[in-house]
Amino acid sequence: MEALIAIMIGVLTACGVYLCLRNRTFPVVLGLTFLSYAVNLFLFVMGRLVIGQPPVITGSSSAYADPIPQALVLTAIVISFAMTAFVIVLALKARTDLGNDHVDGKEEA
């Protein structure tokens, strides 16, 4: 399962980087979204993958799921949500102000 998750994070990051380098604002926004998904997943698995364990130590269980990455990822999700919303609005504003959706505001000749 570790390999599967690792490959998934890698693919998500690669897609994100590729889309970020595109020249239209919409793919760039999508790319940033992919990157934030990748990093959220990455943060989440940094607490190691365990199945069916409680996130708090109780008397009966010997192992536990690390709760800190879950808290971190919650914060990161909220922040990346806000940022994505902001960048979408900004991309729309740029579309209106600059007359097109090229990231540099000009159509190539």
Add this chain to the structure above:
Amino acid sequence: MNHLIITPVVVPLLAGILLLLLREQDVAIKRLLSLGSLIAQLGLALLLVKTVNTGDIFVYALGNWAAPFGIVLVADRLTVWMLSTTALLSIFAFIYAMHSTDKAGRHFHALFQLQLFGLNGAFLTGDLFNLFVFFEILLLASYGLLLHGGGRLRTKAGLHFVVINLAGSTLFLFAVGTLYGILGTLNMADLALKVASVPPENLPLVRAAGLLLFGVFALKAALLPLYLWLPAAYAHTSAPVAALFAIMTKVGAYCILRIYTLIYGEQAGPAANLIENWLLPLALATLVIGVLGAVGSKHLRLQTAYLVIASVGTLLIAFGLNSQAGIATGLYYLPHTTFASAALFLLADAIARRRGEMADRLDPGPVIASPRLFGGLFMITAILMAGLPPLSGFLGKFMLLRAALDHPALPWVMAVVLISGLLALIALARTGSLLFYRVHAASADNQSSNVDKPCFNELAPIVGLLGLCLVLTIWAEPVLQYANSTALQLLQPYHYIHAVLGGRI
């Protein structure tokens, strides 16, 4: 627990929230509230200077959760130095904004306070993930401030600024995640302890995380080759915001100094002095690029933005020397360059207002109103920026060269700093002669007398910022003493670790 430590974070947050509740037409109340909050922050920062000047490090555990389990705020000499610089700068930037900028959009005042909330928090926090959160707060506020007032070029520059910073935040999270995954902690003092004893099989990952973090901070500090976002963003935003952003690049420099003396410093065992081979060459190259950009600029504000890059280069050369004298010089140079470049941004705006359609384009234009006043101010600012005697810029560069004397890279530092000083001087002298000497008489129709008259809100911040540089020149000795003891404190991270973790080590 000393509650004074958290106040620089709480005051702007509360002020920002209150400002959001006020109606748009209550500008006078908004200004009063903002100014009150700024003055309170300055007072608190100065009080903190007095508190930490005994050499103690104060720790504030939020919710009384002891480190490393809870988040801590830490006030040491470096933190308080940054807080005071920010507070002084923000007051003057805000006074200039009261001239007209703050009425161009609804939430300028609230965003301004939230920006300070983010900045103060980033300086105070002792937790790596919390640093990320404060970075995001200050960035989100800065996006709003950057775009404040609107306009085509501003939107374009803003889009680039936002996208590159979002990519930077992603890198930051990857680095933080890697560190947590290996070392199991995010508290900086605890990280410093655990890095030193990391097993060899995990060492490459710890080093990779450290270098990723360096990439993030280099992006914030606009270090070569990650500086390309800065010139357009700073040149096209409104003047008070550009002046306030003079501290933003210093946040990156602060983080580099903090992380790479504390976590990856001398005592970090196998990961010690991680960025030593990278920082100095990159900083030297940044300085060269900065002054070349300044020489080639066709607009005064773009030139100022390139000079900000050059000053980041100089600052990080000082930090890159990795010695007590080097760091102390950098800490002396930091407020100087922040105030001087902020003053130049404000002055550029004041001059541009008086040149009608020419604005800040560096071509012969009409005679501006009160040329002696603005010419004199420009000359003083140029002397500060180029590092000529007798003002603080010269002292900073002189001490930088003296600190580099026994460093193996001395020839490089000497050559780059001196030649770039000359180039900056040429660039600013050319600007000065274009703006004030090679002028033709103003045509009668673009004489609008009420714009031309310099008013208090315009002059006071510029004169005030230059006055602060004068203070740094005249009282250089006590300032340098403080900087020296700060550098010493940074190079002995044991005290920091002990203060945060207390009996647990």
